[in-house]
Amino acid sequence: GAVVSQHPSRVICKSGTSVKIECRSLDFQATTMFWYRQFPKKSLMLMATSNEGSKATYEQGVEKDKFLINHASLTLSTLTVTSAHPEDSSFYICSARGSAWNYGYTFGSGTRLTVV
Amino acid sequence: GNSVTQMEGPVTLSEEAFLTINCTYTATGYPSLFWYVQYPGEGLQLLLKATKADDKGSNKGFEATYRKETTSFHLEKGSVQVSDSAVYFCALTLKNNDMRFGAGTRLTVKP
Numbered sequence: 001g002a003v004v005s006q007h008p009s010r011v012i013c014k015s016g017t018s019v020k021i022e023c024r025s026l027d028f029q030a031t032t033m034f035w036y037r038q039f040p041k042k043s044l045m046l047m048a049t050s051n052e053g054s055k056a057t058y059e060q061g062v063e064k065d066k067f068l069i070n071h072a073s074l075t076l077s078t079l080t081v082t083s084a085h086p087e088d089s090s091f092y093i094c095s096a097r098g099s100a101w102n103y104g105y106t107f108g109s110g111t112r113l114t115v116v
Numbered sequence: 117g118n119s120v121t122q123m124e125g126p127v128t129l130s131e132e133a134f135l136t137i138n139c140t141y142t143a144t145g146y147p148s149l150f151w152y153v154q155y156p157g158e159g160l161q162l163l164l165k166a167t168k169a170d171d172k173g174s175n176k177g178f179e180a181t182y183r184k185e186t187t188s189f190h191l192e193k194g195s196v197q198v199s200d201s202a203v204y205f206c207a208l209t210l211k212n213n214d215m216r217f218g219a220g221t222r223l224t225v226k227p
Binding site for chain 2: 006034041042046049106107
């Protein structure tokens with residue numbers, strides 16, 4: 001079945017530095033990828049929709065200059081948290097949708113970001 | 117807009133008890149419906165899905181039926197196990213749209 005690989009699974013960084021998270025579809029072409037943020041014991045909050053070859057669409061309230069998304073190929077999307085601060089600490093999850101929209105999305109295993 | 121309302125948790129059951137987690141939806145059009153499960157520290161895994169009215173999704177003893185008349189997709193399992201302890205998310209998606217999630221229901225099964 002469809003597999004999405006997300007790396008790293010955990011990262012600790014210092015305040016002010018940038019962190020890049022990768023999301024790869026391993027056995028299918030993902031025309032659209034999504035980035036979510038999940039707070040402890042909460043649901044997933046959609047941050048942005050990433051379409052291959054075009055600019056990402058950000059949800060209201062998400063700073064596009066802080067959360068840079070690049071979807072350079074049909075199998076890779078990256079989320080870069082720039083100038084990270086402790087309040088950016090969270091669980092970030094990507095998902096990918098192939099051509100069959102009604103078959104659900106495949107999720108990565110998530111990245112636990114801790115900013116110290 | 118499109119949204120999912122999910123039964124508030126947490127839910128605590130004894131092993132072999134019957135499980136129901138309620139989910140209702142609001143959507144313009146005809147959505148596909150999903151249940152995802154999240155184990156601690158992990159991403160989401162698709163548990164089951166239904167793509168049209170009256171479809172029944174099933175997997176690992178879990179079932180859910182797409183009820184258009186009640187706009188519901190309740191998750192059920194006849195006999196839960198300790199290993200079923202996780203957070204369960206109901207979700208919907210429409211063509212060319214993102215996926216919308218319920219708030220999640222944390223299930224704890226005690227031996």
